[in-house]
Amino acid sequence: MKIFATYNIKGGVGKTATAVNLSYLAARDGYRVLLWDLDPQGAATFLLRIKPRVKGGGKALIRGTRSVDAAIKATDFDNLDLLPSDFTYRNLDLVLDAAKKPSRRIASLLSPLKAEYDVIFLDCPPGISLLSEAVLHAADTLIVPLIPTTLSVRTLDQLTEFISDFDGSKPSVVAFFSMVDRRKRLHREIVEQLPAERSDVVTAAIPALSLIERMSVQRAPVTASSPRSVAGRSYEELWLEARKRSGLPDPPDDAW
Amino acid sequence: MQQSVLRQFVLHGIDGAAPDKALKLPGSAFAVSAAARSTTMRRLWLDTFDWRLYRSGLTLEQVSSRGTTELVLTGRDGTVIATDHVVRRKAGASAGAGAGGEGGNGRVTRWPGPLEALPLGPLRDHIAPVVGVRALLPAARAVSTVHDWRVLNSDDKTIARITVDRMSVSYPAAGDAPARVAVTALRGYQAQAMRVTDLVAGLPGVSGGGQSGLEVALAAVGRRPGDYSGKIDVRLSPRMPAAVAMATLLNSLFDTIEANVNGTVRDVDTEFLHDLRIAVRRTRTALKLAGDVLPSGMAAKFRSEFKWLGDLTTPTRDLDVYLLGYPDMAAGLIAATPGELKPFHDHLKRSRAAAQRELAKGLRSARFSRLRREWRQALASAATSATRPSAARLAASRIARAHRRVLRDGNAITLTSPPELLHELRKRCKELRYLLEFFGSLYDPGEHWRAVRELKALQDVLGEFQDTQVQHDEIRAFADQMMAQRAAPAATLLAMGEITVGLAARQRQARNEFAGRFRDFASPASQSRIRTLIGAAA
Numbered sequence: 070m071k072i073f074a075t076y077n078i079k080g081g082v083g084k085t086a087t088a089v090n091l092s093y094l095a096a097r098d099g100y101r102v103l104l105w106d107l108d109p110q111g112a113a114t115f116l117l118r119i120k121p122r123v124k125g126g127g128k129a130l131i132r133g134t135r136s137v138d139a140a141i142k143a144t145d146f147d148n149l150d151l152l153p154s155d156f157t158y159r160n161l162d163l164v165l166d167a168a169k170k171p172s173r174r175i176a177s178l179l180s181p182l183k184a185e186y187d188v189i190f191l192d193c194p195p196g197i198s199l200l201s202e203a204v205l206h207a208a209d210t211l212i213v214p215l216i217p218t219t220l221s222v223r224t225l226d227q228l229t230e231f232i233s234d235f236d237g238s239k240p241s242v243v244a245f246f247s248m249v250d251r252r253k254r255l256h257r258e259i260v261e262q263l264p265a266e267r268s269d270v271v272t273a274a275i276p277a278l279s280l281i282e283r284m285s286v287q288r289a290p291v292t293a294s295s296p297r298s299v300a301g302r303s304y305e306e307l308w309l310e311a312r313k314r315s316g317l318p319d320p321p322d323d324a325w
Numbered sequence: 326m327q328q329s330v331l332r333q334f335v336l337h338g339i340d341g342a343a344p345d346k347a348l349k350l351p352g353s354a355f356a357v358s359a360a361a362r363s364t365t366m367r368r369l370w371l372d373t374f375d376w377r378l379y380r381s382g383l384t385l386e387q388v389s390s391r392g393t394t395e396l397v398l399t400g401r402d403g404t405v406i407a408t409d410h411v412v413r414r415k416a417g418a419s420a421g422a423g424a425g426g427e428g429g430n431g432r433v434t435r436w437p438g439p440l441e442a443l444p445l446g447p448l449r450d451h452i453a454p455v456v457g458v459r460a461l462l463p464a465a466r467a468v469s470t471v472h473d474w475r476v477l478n479s480d481d482k483t484i485a486r487i488t489v490d491r492m493s494v495s496y497p498a499a500g501d502a503p504a505r506v507a508v509t510a511l512r513g514y515q516a517q518a519m520r521v522t523d524l525v526a527g528l529p530g531v532s533g534g535g536q537s538g539l540e541v542a543l544a545a546v547g548r549r550p551g552d553y554s555g556k557i558d559v560r561l562s563p564r565m566p567a568a569v570a571m572a573t574l575l576n577s578l579f580d581t582i583e584a585n586v587n588g589t590v591r592d593v594d595t596e597f598l599h600d601l602r603i604a605v606r607r608t609r610t611a612l613k614l615a616g617d618v619l620p621s622g623m624a625a626k627f628r629s630e631f632k633w634l635g636d637l638t639t640p641t642r643d644l645d646v647y648l649l650g651y652p653d654m655a656a657g658l659i660a661a662t663p664g665e666l667k668p669f670h671d672h673l674k675r676s677r678a679a680a681q682r683e684l685a686k687g688l689r690s691a692r693f694s695r696l697r698r699e700w701r702q703a704l705a706s707a708a709t710s711a712t713r714p715s716a717a718r719l720a721a722s723r724i725a726r727a728h729r730r731v732l733r734d735g736n737a738i739t740l741t742s743p744p745e746l747l748h749e750l751r752k753r754c755k756e757l758r759y760l761l762e763f764f765g766s767l768y769d770p771g772e773h774w775r776a777v778r779e780l781k782a783l784q785d786v787l788g789e790f791q792d793t794q795v796q797h798d799e800i801r802a803f804a805d806q807m808m809a810q811r812a813a814p815a816a817t818l819l820a821m822g823e824i825t826v827g828l829a830a831r832q833r834q835a836r837n838e839f840a841g842r843f844r845d846f847a848s849p850a851s852q853s854r855i856r857t858l859i860g861a862a863a
Contacts, residue, residue, distance in 0.1 A: 118482035142513030145475070145483045150512060288481070 070183045071317045072176075073190050074208035074240070078224050080195035083214045083247035085112040086281055086291075088192035090304040091212065091311065093290040096149035098312075099320035100187040103141065103150045107161070107204065108194040111154030117144045118288050119153050126157030130178065131164045137178055146293065150186075162199045171199050176207035188317065197231075205232060208240040210315040214247035214275070217259040229269065243311050246274040271314070273307040276300070332522045334506040334531045353524050355517075357487065358475040366390040366469045368492075370539040371436060372550070373459035374588060374597065379550040381455045384537050387411060398448050403537065407448035437462040437593050458649060460594035464550065465542040466496035476521050485510050485518035487525065494542045502545035506531065553584060555600040557607070561766050563717035567618040570716035572708035574763050575611060578604045579700060582634075590685045595645045598684070602638045605631055610759045614723050618714075619707050627703070630696050637687040640680040643799070647673050654824055661820030668817040672807050720764035721859040727757040728855050735783075735843045744794060747839065751787040754780060768858055776858045783846045790835035797828040 073091070075084040085108065092104040106113040111121035119142050129135040141150050165171040179189055193204045205211065213228065215221045225244050232239050244267075246260050264270045275281070280300045284291050291300045367389040372378045378385055382401035387394060394411040436442075437460045443449040469492045476485040486509045492502040508525055510518030525531060536544070543549055559577045561570045581604040588597030609631045616624025647654075651670055655663035687693060714722075734750045758780055765773055800821050807813035845851065 118480045120480070140513075143483075143511035 070179075070186055071188055071210065071315050072179065072208045073188065073210045073212055073311065073315065074193055074204050075190070075212045075214065076193045076201065076204065076208075076228075077213055077215070078195060078197055078228070079216070079221065082195075082216055082221075083275060083281075084195070085116070085192055086284060087212060087214055087247070087275070087304075087307070088190050089113050089116050089284070090290045090292045091308050092149055092188075092190045093146060093292050094305060094308040095188045095190075095312075096146055097292075099148065100317075101148050101185065102188045102190065103152060103182060103186045104144075104190045104192065105152040106154040106192050107158060107200065108154055108192055109156050109158040110194070111156070112285075113192045114151065114154040116284055116288055116290070117151050119144070119151055121154045121156065123153055123155040123157075126155050127161045128157065128164045131161065131168060131174060133178070137182065145289075158194075165199045165203060172202045172206050175200075175203040179207060187320070205240060206235065210311065211240045211242050212311055213242060213244040215244055215270075216248055217246050217253075217256040217263075219259075222259070222263065225269075241314060242269040243314050244270045245307055245310075246270075248277040249274045250277045271307070271310045273303065273310045275303045275307065332508055332526070332533070333535065334508075334525060334533060335503050353520075354479060355484070355521055355524070356477045356481075358477060358483075362473040364390055364471045364473065366471060368465075368467045368469055368538065368542075369436070370464040370466075370542065371461040372464040373456055374462055374585075374593075375459065375553055375555055375600075376464075376551045377455050377457070377459060378452060379464075379539070383452065383455065384539050385452065385461070386538065396443065396448055398451060399537070407446070407451055409444050409446050409448045411444065439594070458594060459596050462593065463496060465494060465539055467492045467494040467502070467538075467542045469493075469538075476518070478517060483511055484514035485521045487521070490538075492538070492542060492545070494545045497543075497548060498546035500546040502541045505541060555581065555596075555603065557762050557765065559763075559766060561716050561764065563715060563767055565716040566711050567615070567714050567716055567719035568620070568707050568710035568712060570719065571611065571615055571618055572704045572710075575608060576701075576704050576708075578608045578611070579697075579704070582608070583697070586688055590688050592681055592685075595649065598638060598642055598645065602635065602642055605635045605638065607759050607763075609635060610756055611763060614727065614756060614760060615719060615763075618712075618719060620703075620710060623703050623707065627696075627700060630692075630700075634687075634693070634696065637684060641677060641684045644673055644677040644680055647796075647799075648677060657827060658820060658823055661816065661823050665814075665816040665820040666824075668807065668812055668814060669803065669821055672803060672810075672812055676803075716764070717767055720760070720767055724757065724760045724764065724855070724859050727753065727760050728852075731757050731780075732847055732852075735847060738839070738843070740840075744790070747787060747836075748791050751784070751791055754784050754787060758784060772854070772858050776854045779846045779848075779851045783842045786835050786838045786842045790832055790839065793828045793832040793835065797825050797832070800825050800828070 075088040075091075077084055085106075088104060088106075092102050096102040104113060104117075106121075114121045123130060123135075123140045125135040130137060130140065137152060141152050143149075144151050165174055168174050170177075175191070182189065191204050191208060193201055211228075211232075213225060215225060225242075229242060232242070246256075246263075249260055250256050260274055264272045276299060278298075278300045280295060280298055281291055284294075287294050291298065292304050295301050296305075369387040369389075371385045371387060383406070384399045386397045386399070388397060389395075396409045396411055398406045398408070400406050439460055440449065440453060440456045442461070443452075469490050471491075472489045474487045474489075475483040476487060478484050488507050488509065490505045490507070492505070494500045494502060506525060508518060508522045526533070539550055557574075557577065559574050561573060565573075582601055585597040585601035585604070588594070589601050609628065612619075612624045612628050612631065616628070648670075651673070655666050655670075658666065731750065731753045734746070734753050738746050738750065758777070761773065761777055761780070804813065804818055804821055807817070
């Protein structure tokens with residue numbers, strides 16, 4: 070089982086769109102996938118048409134008084150399940166703070182799901198918190214969307230520095246440019262320059278497209294509703310790169 | 326990833342082309358998606374000839390759809406126990422031994438075949454102890470056209486799937502099964518899907534159906550799983566005229582013989598011959614011990630024919646016994662190595678192939694065809710006879726007589742008696758056992774079981790005594806044959822010698838156990854059990 074997390078300190082950079090589309094693509098490839106929407110805003114949950122509610126709320130999940138297993142919902146897509154968001158997730162830091170080894174809590178909650186899933190995606194709320202620290206510890210690969218600006222490159226440096234201080238295993242970082250506007254010169258320059266300079270930034274980039282924004286109207290991943298669109302193909306390229314870098318083994322071959 | 330079928334239904338009188346018309350869910354908060362996904366599946370159910378999987382609550386199905394072939398093993402409630410992929414045999418790959426040997430890639434989809442034709446894995450491991458030495462055969466074949474609708478809630482989120490499966494059966498006969506509807510809950514939506522189930526259950530033309538796909542396929546062509554057993558399966562009534570009871574029994578035994586002819590001739594597995602042979606032996610015992618109640622001359626006429634049939638089957642079965650026991654025999658060697666025994670194995674296989682050819686020839690012969698025809702005619706006329714005595718009186722007198730003979734012969738055996746006396750006693754025991762089985766339906770099952778129990782223990786020890794003796798003698802004869810054919814290296818003969826030593830030791834052990842077993846069988850309590858049993862029905 071490989072755990073991916075979409076993460077950025079900044080909000081509104083395309084974390085949820087990335088988590089939903091890459092989860093869908095992994096499921097389509099034949100992996101058994103679980104997406105955990107950890108953001109109390111519940112955007113990923115909404116996109117997959119599921120009610121943002123978990124019995125007992127985040128507290129019961131984190132404390133283990135209710136099993137993760139019982140909260141999981143099937144999506145409309147084969148092989149893709151969702152652990153929904155809940156508004157109580159806004160208090161997860163408090164709950165984690167009261168738990169033993171808070172930074173390892175997410176990893177230990179996911180460990181029993183190893184047999185059932187090949188891939189887990191964690192869609193993380195923005196910010197630096199106890200929750201994000203626990204997610205960074207649980208993840209094997211961090212998928213980091215970056216807006217092509219100088220400032221966002223600085224936040225990537227902060228993140229890699231933060232991870233390098235971790236004890237034991239550290240997640241690998243796959244950063245990519247998101248919401249790229251090719252009409253802007255700065256965007257073009259950064260998108261072309263940075264992947265050449267840094268090994269943790271991949272060339273696959275997601276353009277700023279209204280089709281991606283319209284996902285919230287369609288309530289479906291753009292990779293499912295318009296797989297041949299520019300948006301669909303861009304996510305496809307990103308997933309190929311992320312999958313390769315994560316070392317995820319080939320999916321169980323269904324096409325005997 | 327879990328999905329669970331909540332309930333299955335049968336659709337009656339629905340237009341086959343548009344079963345979805347029946348699936349409108351009126352007045353509910355749910356909608357059924359307009360378009361259905363349609364899948365065609367070729368389905369093949371596998372089981373042994375004597376339905377070992379079915380009787381153990383297992384269903385093994387090979388499903389082909391969209392270029393993929395999968396084996397699925399399910400339990401009694403339809404839950405999937407194991408699955409495995411099957412690769413279609415490449416054209417021109419050799420078929421190996423029998424009809425289902427291993428292809429170039431080690432996997433086959435052609436049946437019948439041995440268990441070893443299944444890919445190695447949990448599925449095969451699960452059924453291996455159940456299937457034993459039997460081959461897997463097609464139990465039914467069908468093509469399913471499955472339409473799949475999504476049931477949506479108010480968010481247009483799928484909460485359940487409704488599938489309608491229309492199955493067209495092509496084997497064991499052609500027929501169409503009624504459309505079946507299944508409601509499957511998506512994970513996390515069990516409660517809502519249950520409401521859908523209730524709505525579907527209330528639709529006109531829908532009725533509950535908890536049968537497996539195999540049961541439905543067979544029902545569509547007027548069959549049911551589990552309709553063969555090698556055991557005696559006749560219902561006699563105590564007042565039935567004895568001749569009618571015997572004709573009923575003999576007809577049933579001949580059903581078993583005929584059911585196993587094809588598998589024996591085609592050499593599908595060893596148990597066809599085994600069942601056929603037992604049914605022949607039972608027939609011969611019935612003619613010998615109770616043939617006098619049949620129309621005059623009938624028993625005498627057919628006893629010689631059934632002796633011929635029995636003798637025809639002996640060589641192949643004897644060699645089967647060696648070959649089936651060979652792995653244990655080889656593993657039990659102490660001084661010699663299994664490799665040294667290999668020429669003996671080759672010799673057994675060659676001899677068996679020759680014996681099998683003779684057997685198949687005999688079962689295809691005009692003599693056997695005539696026996697089939699004339700025996701059924703004779704039984705049909707015997708079944709109209711209404712003469713006395715009754716079945717219960719016949720059973721009581723013959724069982725009592727056979728019982729007395731076992732006691733008499735057994736009591737005469739001392740520690741110094743020659744082996745022939747024990748062999749004779751074994752035959753008497755077998756006669757008593759068969760009589761108890763023939764008339765078993767006349768008695769209380771519990772008392773019947775208790776009466777048979779001590780007899781069986783005695784038979785086991787006598788069987789071991791004789792079988793080890795026969796095998797000991799035959800291995801020496803095989804050694805002579807192999808020497809004559811120059812097919813026996815010295816190491817092989819030594820290994821065979823070691824096996825005869827083991828057999829002699831087992832025989833001595835059986836001889837030592839005999840006295841105790843016979844004492845139990847001849848005890849006053851055991852004797853009174855037999856008397857009570859036959860007295861109650863007569």
